[in-house]
Amino acid sequence: MTLFRETSDVSVRPAVPGDEAAIVDIQVEAWRGAHGDLLAGALDVLDLDAMRAQWAAAVTAPPSGHRVLVACAGAAVVGFASVAPVPATRGGDAPGGLLLALEVAPPHQRAGHGSRLLAAAVDLLREDGADQLQTWVLDGDTARAQFLSGAGLGPDDTVRELASDTLPDGTARTVREHRWWATI
16 A cells, blocks of 8 residues: 555646636536426537647636636646636625536545535635625526535526527526525
């Protein structure tokens, strides 16, 4: 048995160029696992090259205050999170942060990667002066709701509907999301 290793077993680090392929693979795999029925058809027409290009830009040239983190098991990227600043909206409140994405590859879920990613994202937002975190959760995503609830976030009764373009089968979908938040 090796006592010391060159890399830690699990970690979170800023995303670097080249991580975008793993990020897209994880995102699509996680969406299929969590929302396969709800997003059926839409997931089949994703432009993976465009997604990789968008994540590459988010990693190498992000808009001001945006950050992308990855969770690693050894050297393998197994999850990611993305955050962005949110300007103050209520009189005198400090700015907040938006958790844009947090996904862990299904085989690596429930191993602490999501919690490490969320903690690192909150740390970055606090460093930037944020006093709250918000994110959106799809209707019926009980696993994400349980995860966020366990981390101290809760719904604030704000709901939005997102409509898709017409899918190849001629249908269009509308999904509902609920906003969750917490003071950080």
